[in-house]
Every structure is written in structure tokens, then in C-alpha cells.
Amino acid sequence: MLTVDPTVGIDAGSLLRDIDRAIASGRDIAISIAGLPAGELQSRLVTGLADAIAPALPGLSGLILTGGETARAVLDRAGVHAIRILGEIEPGVPLGMTVGEIEVPVVTKAGAFGNENTLSNALSALKNHRPGVHPSSQISSVHP
Numbered sequence: 001m002l003t004v005d006p007t008v009g010i011d012a013g014s015l016l017r018d019i020d021r022a023i024a025s026g027r028d029i030a031i032s033i034a035g036l037p038a039g040e041l042q043s044r045l046v047t048g049l050a051d052a053i054a055p056a057l058p059g060l061s062g063l064i065l066t067g068g069e070t071a072r073a074v075l076d077r078a079g080v081h082a083i084r085i086l087g088e089i090e091p092g093v094p095l096g097m098t099v100g101e102i103e104v105p106v107v108t109k110a111g112a113f114g115n116e117n118t119l120s121n122a123l124s125a126l127k128n129h130r131p132g133v134h135p136s137s138q139i140s141s142v143h144p
Contacts, residue, residue: 002031012052019056050077062126067111
């Protein structure tokens, strides 16, 4: 788990080095902003996080994004303009494939949605996802 301290801000260089080390060792990565404040500071931190991790996105084998603002910021920065829905992990938690500059499996989840198993179920779904197997072909636009 990589945790960003909102009182310190985002050190993009350090964060990218940690991500690169995790990718090189084959580890899963979770990045969180500790005690994410509300309002304008939250928006700046989420945008800063998206900008900081953007260079690493093409090297990832999957994404789990929680919170609408976070998902939109990360996917926009990655050049993703839609998500092709492949199925549902559990009610209201879709598994999809990004459409745009990068193609990667993605699970999106509302910030306060789900239960204690939702994130582990999402991780299992990404690890078990087989490219080319598409239970559905819906397209969900990232932009309303």
C-alpha cells in the first residue's frame, strides 16, 4: 500500500519509483490518499495523483479505481475516452476494458459502495481476466 499524506502533498518522483519497483517485482499496488479532505484540496490531490501516476499506467496489467472523481482524473490523464463493459464483479461494480490511448482491464467502484470483500473480489477478477473473453460488449463513456 502506497499512502499519500495530504498534508505533505504528492511527490511524483518518489511515487513513480515505488510503482516501478512494485511492477518490476510483480507485486500488486494500492495507492491511497490518507484522510482525503473534501472540497478544492481533494480535487487538487486527486488531479495531482492522476498526473503523478500517468507515466506508469501503460505498464500496469489492470486498474481498480474507487471514487468517481479519482476514476475520471486517472482515466482522462491516461487518454481513455470510454470503458467497454465486460461483466460485473458484484452488483454495481463493473469489470471493463479501457478504450483509448491505453487498453487495460479496469474495475470501477463508487467510493462508499461495496462491502469488506469488494476490493479483494475486484483484484481476483482482474487476476482471472483472460484477454479476448468478453461476456458483454457494452460501451460506457467516461464523460457524461
